[in-house]
Amino acid sequence: MSVTILYFASLRDRAGRDTEKLPAEGTAAEAYELLRARHDFAFARTQLRVAINGALAGWDKALRDGDEIAFIPPVSGG
Amino acid sequence: MSGFALVEGEIETMALRRALGHDGAGGVVVFEGVVRDRNDGRTVRALSYQAYAALATSEGNRIIAEARARDELTALVCVHRVGDLAIGDVAVFVGASAPHRGAAFDAVRYVIDEVKRRVPIWKKERYADGDSEWLHPS
Numbered sequence: 169m170s171v172t173i174l175y176f177a178s179l180r181d182r183a184g185r186d187t188e189k190l191p192a193e194g195t196a197a198e199a200y201e202l203l204r205a206r207h208d209f210a211f212a213r214t215q216l217r218v219a220i221n222g223a224l225a226g227w228d229k230a231l232r233d234g235d236e237i238a239f240i241p242p243v244s245g246g
Numbered sequence: 247m248s249g250f251a252l253v254e255g256e257i258e259t260m261a262l263r264r265a266l267g268h269d270g271a272g273g274v275v276v277f278e279g280v281v282r283d284r285n286d287g288r289t290v291r292a293l294s295y296q297a298y299a300a301l302a303t304s305e306g307n308r309i310i311a312e313a314r315a316r317d318e319l320t321a322l323v324c325v326h327r328v329g330d331l332a333i334g335d336v337a338v339f340v341g342a343s344a345p346h347r348g349a350a351f352d353a354v355r356y357v358i359d360e361v362k363r364r365v366p367i368w369k370k371e372r373y374a375d376g377d378s379e380w381l382h383p384s
Contacts, residue, residue, distance in 0.1 A: 174298065176368060222304065244382060246279050246338050
């Protein structure tokens, strides 16, 4: 029962990896706060968006086994 | 022709421009975003772009659909490059054709502004002094 976290840009550099597994417990917000403490991420959660299984989602969404969670830092394409 | 795509190599701007052609189009507008050699007072040597491809493609296509719902267009495309780019390379192409020029101008402006605001693509600048940095504008 686990979820996969996807990291991009400076979050990827800070975490030192592209992906990470977590137990499928709690909400997306709780997962970010846990990982923020673990990796010392600079972003407050309110600066990010979250996507679950490829679609933007709410932070209060409960995580389910097999979910793919992406934290989206402020974007800079174009 | 309509849609958003990510590409890893050079953007084929001439082919994209030709594909905007339509017998019902009275105006064609193209925007190319190009890698420049400075930002915020620093000399930039190169750039790379990283994307969350699945969400970037769906969000990009959502923006295209929004623009098409606002105005009558005959074609609307946006192609964004990812990977390593050099100064002068085209990073993003937006092209629209429409029966009337106003709709084509408006669509291109809408798409590039929304892509920059919403689509999960990130730019890393490599500077002349050897430093590099991901840009995360607040």
